[in-house]
Amino acid sequence: MIDLIGLAIAIPLVAAGVNMLVGARLGRYAGWLATGAMAASFAIALGALLDLLSLPAGDRTQVVTVAEWIRAGAATVTLDLRVDPLSITMAMVVTGVGSLIHLYAIGYMEHDPRPGRFFGYMNLFCAFMLALVLANDFVLLYLGWEGVGLCSYLLIGFWSDRPEAASAAKKAFITTRVGDVMLLLGLFAIWIHFGSFDFDTVLGAEGSLPEIATGTATAISLLMLGGAVGKSAQLPLHVWLPDAMAGPTPVSALIHAATMVTAGVYLVVRTHVLFEISEIALTVVAVIGLAGALYAGFASLGQYDMKRALAYSTMSQLGFMFLAAGLGFSAVAISLLVAHAFYKALLFLTSGNVMHGLHDEIDVRRLGGLVRDMPWTAALFAVGALALSGLPPFSGYFTKDAILELASHDGEVWAYVLGSLGALVSAWYIARLFFTAFIGDRRYEGRAHEASTLMRAPLVVLAIGALFAGMWLALTPDGRLATFLEPVVGTVAEGHAGPSAQVLVAISVVLTLLGIAIAWRLYRPAAAERWISFPEREPGLAGALGHAFYIDDLYAWIVGTVGLRGAAALEGFDRIVVDGAVNGVGRLAVRLSGLAPIWQSGKVRRYALSFLAGGVALLVFAVVRV
Amino acid sequence: MRTPIAYFLLLSAILFALGSASVLLRRNALRIFMGVELQLNAVNLTLVAFSRMHLELDGQILAFFSMVVAAAEVVVGLAIIVAVFRRTGTADVDRADVLRG
Numbered sequence: 028m029i030d031l032i033g034l035a036i037a038i039p040l041v042a043a044g045v046n047m048l049v050g051a052r053l054g055r056y057a058g059w060l061a062t063g064a065m066a067a068s069f070a071i072a073l074g075a076l077l078d079l080l081s082l083p084a085g086d087r088t089q090v091v092t093v094a095e096w097i098r099a100g101a102a103t104v105t106l107d108l109r110v111d112p113l114s115i116t117m118a119m120v121v122t123g124v125g126s127l128i129h130l131y132a133i134g135y136m137e138h139d140p141r142p143g144r145f146f147g148y149m150n151l152f153c154a155f156m157l158a159l160v161l162a163n164d165f166v167l168l169y170l171g172w173e174g175v176g177l178c179s180y181l182l183i184g185f186w187s188d189r190p191e192a193a194s195a196a197k198k199a200f201i202t203t204r205v206g207d208v209m210l211l212l213g214l215f216a217i218w219i220h221f222g223s224f225d226f227d228t229v230l231g232a233e234g235s236l237p238e239i240a241t242g243t244a245t246a247i248s249l250l251m252l253g254g255a256v257g258k259s260a261q262l263p264l265h266v267w268l269p270d271a272m273a274g275p276t277p278v279s280a281l282i283h284a285a286t287m288v289t290a291g292v293y294l295v296v297r298t299h300v301l302f303e304i305s306e307i308a309l310t311v312v313a314v315i316g317l318a319g320a321l322y323a324g325f326a327s328l329g330q331y332d333m334k335r336a337l338a339y340s341t342m343s344q345l346g347f348m349f350l351a352a353g354l355g356f357s358a359v360a361i362s363l364l365v366a367h368a369f370y371k372a373l374l375f376l377t378s379g380n381v382m383h384g385l386h387d388e389i390d391v392r393r394l395g396g397l398v399r400d401m402p403w404t405a406a407l408f409a410v411g412a413l414a415l416s417g418l419p420p421f422s423g424y425f426t427k428d429a430i431l432e433l434a435s436h437d438g439e440v441w442a443y444v445l446g447s448l449g450a451l452v453s454a455w456y457i458a459r460l461f462f463t464a465f466i467g468d469r470r471y472e473g474r475a476h477e478a479s480t481l482m483r484a485p486l487v488v489l490a491i492g493a494l495f496a497g498m499w500l501a502l503t504p505d506g507r508l509a510t511f512l513e514p515v516v517g518t519v520a521e522g523h524a525g526p527s528a529q530v531l532v533a534i535s536v537v538l539t540l541l542g543i544a545i546a547w548r549l550y551r552p553a554a555a556e557r558w559i560s561f562p563e564r565e566p567g568l569a570g571a572l573g574h575a576f577y578i579d580d581l582y583a584w585i586v587g588t589v590g591l592r593g594a595a596a597l598e599g600f601d602r603i604v605v606d607g608a609v610n611g612v613g614r615l616a617v618r619l620s621g622l623a624p625i626w627q628s629g630k631v632r633r634y635a636l637s638f639l640a641g642g643v644a645l646l647v648f649a650v651v652r653v
Numbered sequence: 654m655r656t657p658i659a660y661f662l663l664l665s666a667i668l669f670a671l672g673s674a675s676v677l678l679r680r681n682a683l684r685i686f687m688g689v690e691l692q693l694n695a696v697n698l699t700l701v702a703f704s705r706m707h708l709e710l711d712g713q714i715l716a717f718f719s720m721v722v723a724a725a726e727v728v729v730g731l732a733i734i735v736a737v738f739r740r741t742g743t744a745d746v747d748r749a750d751v752l753r754g
Contacts, residue, residue, distance in 0.1 A: 629753030631685070631746040635676050 028074030029110050033093045035071040035118065036108075036157045039064045043150035050143010058133035061146035065129045065153060069122035076115050080511075087112055087514055090163050097166070101222070109163035109226060113515040116361060116508070117160035117293055124285040124368045124492075125153045127485035131376050132277035134482035135383060139275075145185060149281065152178035156286050160293060164224040165214050168294075172210065172258070175287045176203050182282060183274040192273040199267040206257015206264050210294075213250030220247070230300045241305055248301045248308035251294060252315070259291025259345045261319045266579045268342055272334040276379030279334060284341050284371035289364050292348045296357040296516055309353050316349025317445050322576065324452035328459065329572020333378045333389045336460055339575065340415065341371055343453060344427075350446060351430040354439060357516035358509035359429050362500050365508065366422035369492035370414035374457075376486055377408040381464065383482070384475040391460065392559050395552075396469040401477045405465040407486045412461050414493040416454035417539050419532070422497030427453075428535045429501065435531055438524035447538055454542025459550050467552030661702035668695035682734045682744040686727075693723050 042064030050057045079087050088111040097104040129149060136145055155178060159171025177200075184196025214224070220243055221229050231237040239247075255261070260268035260283075268288070272279050282288070295302065295312060302309045320343045327339035344367050351360035382389050384401060398405035417423035427450060434442040478486075500508040509519055525531075550558050562569035574580055668691055675688025697716040704712025738744050 624753065627753055629750030631749070632677055632680070635685075639673060639677065 028071060029078045029089050030091055031071055032075050032091055032108050032110050032118075032161060035068040035075075035122065036154050036161065038067045038071075039150040039157070040154040043147045043154060046143045046147035046150060050147055051141070053143055055133070055137065055142065057142040057146045058129070058136065061150045062126060062129040062133060064150055065122060065126035068153070068157070069119075069126050072115065072118040072122045075110055076119060079110060079112065079115055084514055102218075102224075104164060104166045104224065106167065107163035107225075108161045108167075110161070111515050112512045113293075113297065113361065114160050116365065116512065117289075118157055120289070120365055120368045121153060121156050121160065121286050124372050124489070125156075125281060127488055128277050128281045128285065128372060128376070130485040131280075131379070131482050132275075134479050135277055135379055136275065145182075145275070148178055148181045148185070149277070152182065152282065152287070156290070159290055163226055165217060165226075165229070166224050169210065169214060172254070172290060173207065175282075175290060176200060176207060176258070179203075179271070179282050179287055182278040183271045185274055185278065189273065191270075195267075195270040195273040199271050202264055202267040203257040206254045209250045209257070210254025213247050213254065216243070216247045216250060226297075230298060236304065237300060239301070239304060244301045245305035245307050248298070248305050249311065251298055251301075252308060252312060255291030255294045255349075256315060257291070258294075259288045259349070260342050261291070261315050261345060261349060262322060263578070265319065265323070265342050266582055269330075269335045269338040269575070272332070272338050276334070276375060276382060279338070280372045280375035280379070283338060284375050285368040288341060288345055289348075289368070292345065292352060292360055292364055295349065295352045296360055299352065299355075299357050299516060302352075303355065309355065311353070313350050313353025313442060316346045316351075316353055317442060317449070318346070319343065320346030320350060320449040321445060321452070322346075324449050324456060325572060326575035327456040328452070329569060329575070331390050331392050331573075333381065333391055333394075333460060333464060334375070336391075336456060337371070337374055337378060340374075340453070340456060341367075343449065344371065344415070347427050347430055347446070347449065350434075350442060354430070354434055354437065354442060356430060356433050356519050358506065358512045358519050359426065359433060361512060361516070362497070362506065362508050363426035363430065365500060366414070366426040366493070366497040369489050369496050370411045370422055373407060373411040373486060373489040373493050374415065376482075376489070377404050377411065380404040380407075380478040380482060380486075381475070383478060385471060388471060391463040393470050394464040395467045395471070395555065397465045397475060399469075400475040401465075403477055403483050403486075407483075407490050408465060409461060410490040411493055412457040414497070415457045416543065417450055417535065418454075419536065420498050422493055422495070423453075424535070425497035425501040428532075429506075431535065432528060432531050433519065433521060435525040436528075437522040440525070443525070447534070450535065451538045451542040454539040455546050458543040458546035462546055462550040462552075463555075463558070467555055470555075658702055658706050661698060665695045665698045665702070668692075668698065680745050680747050682737070682746050682749075685746060686730055686734065689730075690723065690727070693719065 039061075042060055046053065046057050046061060053060060079089070088109070091108045091110065093106040093108060095103065096106040129146070132146070132149065136142055139145060152175060155171045155174025157171070159168055159175060162168040162171060180196045180200040183199050184193050186192045187196075217229055218224065220239060221237070223229065229237060257264040268283060271283050274282075302312060323339040323342035323346060327336045327343065330336035330339060344363070348360045348363050348367075351357070351363060378389065380401065381394065381397060381404065384404070385394070388394065414421040414423050417427050419425075431443055431446045431450065434446060500506065506519075526534075548554075562573070571577065672688045672691030672693075672695060675691065676685050679685050679688065697719055700712040700716045700719070702712075704710060704716075734744060737749055741749065
């Protein structure tokens with residue numbers, strides 16, 4: 028099956044083409060076609076995974092050449108796909124969670140008039156994402172990278188008749204573009220230094236390190252980190268993610284929870300060798316991740332829009348992944364990525380159920396008590412919330428808390444303390460969403476209708492993954508996934524500093540329970556009036572949290588006010604100085620040419636006189652000369 | 654006894670001067686045209702006179718050519734004048750100055 032891995036990309040691509048061309052005629056079958064394509068892609072990835080597992084650990088990097096792609100001078104780029112433990116893990120997440128989300132979307136989008144276009148974009152997105160993770164060189168990776176950016180634009184702005192969706196799509200595209208440019212510069216630097224885009228050359232074939240000076244490695248790593256920060260919505264390029272919730276909910280689940288935002292983490296993990304050569308870049312990754320985890324955790328507490336709160340939660344979790352990658356625990360970062368894909372997709376899709384059942388109502392102030400109308404949805408959300416909060420034995424515990432435990436054992440006290448605070452906040456914000464939306468009194472009119480079976484079935488599968496994936500991935504002493512990933516990302520060197528593992532587990536559980544307890548104290552049904560009126564009582568704090576510490580507003584001020592004024596000044600310079608010079612030359616020419624027509628009066632007799640004068644002059648000349 | 658060449662040339666010069674004056678001073682296109690004809694014929698007279706003086710036929714032949722060309726030119730010229738007159742309602746050349754720069 029490894030040789031057929033190209034089909035995993037080709038099938039969704041073809042399905043996307045079919046759906047985009049004739050999707051309007053397929054009607055509701057468009058969704059089934061797209062889901063079938065994803066399922067086929069999943070089957071191929073699964074087959075490749077099983078094939079890979081049957082090989083000895085040392086041989087698990089297979090390169091499949093599909094075709095020669097670009098030949099330009101010295102640069103030959105073959106269309107190679109790389110099947111190794113890391114890429115196949117990512118491919119499994121993309122196709123597995125992706126197919127479940129596609130299946131859910133059939134139900135969610137059943138009333139939409141344009142299913143063909145929607146599912147076409149979804150398939151196209153998955154194809155690009157697979158190209159990104161399966162690439163064997165930076166060119167194909169970059170193609171996938173830009174492709175998912177394009178598809179996220181198309182999908183966020185899918186309801187293009189809504190102004191907020193259209194502007195959110197533009198915001199996402201432009202913000203990530205800032206990062207993309209940095210990634211592109213990083214690729215240029217790679218080409219200059221290595222003369223190749225091939226992973227084996229740039230990152231060193233198995234066991235060997237690439238030949239590169241520390242400074243160069245730092246430059247390349249930081250540029251690539253810039254790209255990763257944009258795509259993964261980390262500080263300071265995170266502003267697009269909360270707004271991106273204007274897209275349909277399956278899009279939020281697919282792009283902004285399970286797959287696209289993980290591309291940045293994947294990039295950092297894939298190129299971790301360069302980051303490790305440059306110690307500085309590695310520290311920067313950890314600091315950005317930790318800052319993002321805390322920042323987004325607190326920002327999530329201030330959101331009343333459930334999906335926005337979940338978006339900040341995604342950013343916070345991605346921060347933990349960056350923290351893990353930055354501390355050198357790449358395998359754990361990927362474990363968290365896998366577990367997070369399950370529970371965050373689950374959380375987003377359950378909030379989609381709420382929207383579907385309540386005519387797009389998503390503000391927790393007007394929800395409450397949903398557990399009575401939507402017992403399935405409430406239970407599934409609770410599962411996702413438990414997995415995210417990090418209580419053992421759910422997924423979050425084995426992945427997120429593993430990061431903190433390793434940090435402590437490594438003697439990184441700052442990372443441990445602040446990370447634990449982030450974990451506490453995680454439990455707090457997710458419990459807050461559950462308490463405010465699902466229990467207590469109904470604050471909405473009418474009755475919410477429970478989601479259809481078609482929309483519940485994929486959620487049950489996701490819930491099982493959310494509950495047990497983390498445990499299963501970490502089952503063996505060294506961690507099953509970590510062992511599998513070892514040939515690519517290296518071993519996770521465990522230190523022995525700090526308190527013992529048992530103490531850390533106890534602290535972690537206590538902190539998580541504390542977070543839930545705080546949430547209960549603040550958001551229990553009896554306190555509903557208090558938290559709903561919180562912005563009136565504490566406008567400063569509520570404003571800071573609700574606006575995510577005004578970073579978005581700061582950017583709006585920089586771009587909208589400072590930027591526009593600067594642009595106006597430059598425009599004035601352009602108009603007066605540059606245009607003045609150019610137009611001045613033109614005007615001078617016009618003035619000079621104004622002198623010429625004196626000779627061209629159009630008066631025939633004047634011409635005749637000049638003929639005569641010329642004739643006489645010639646005659647005089649002839650006579651005088653003789 | 655032949656008439657001296659000078660008389661011919663003098664007559665030719667007078668005719669040419671009259672023609673030139675007509676071309677330069679008149680504003681009516683038809684009168685200018687007549688002036689041009691006068692200039693042409695003055696030149697023809699010179700050609701014929703010199704031809705006679707040298708007892709050769711070249712000049713006279715050239716005069717014939719000149720007449721034929723002048724006849725053709727009259728056709729074209731008159732047509733233009735008529736066209737201009739129809740278009741502008743006047744034959745005043747000073748008012749036909751649309752080609753001024």
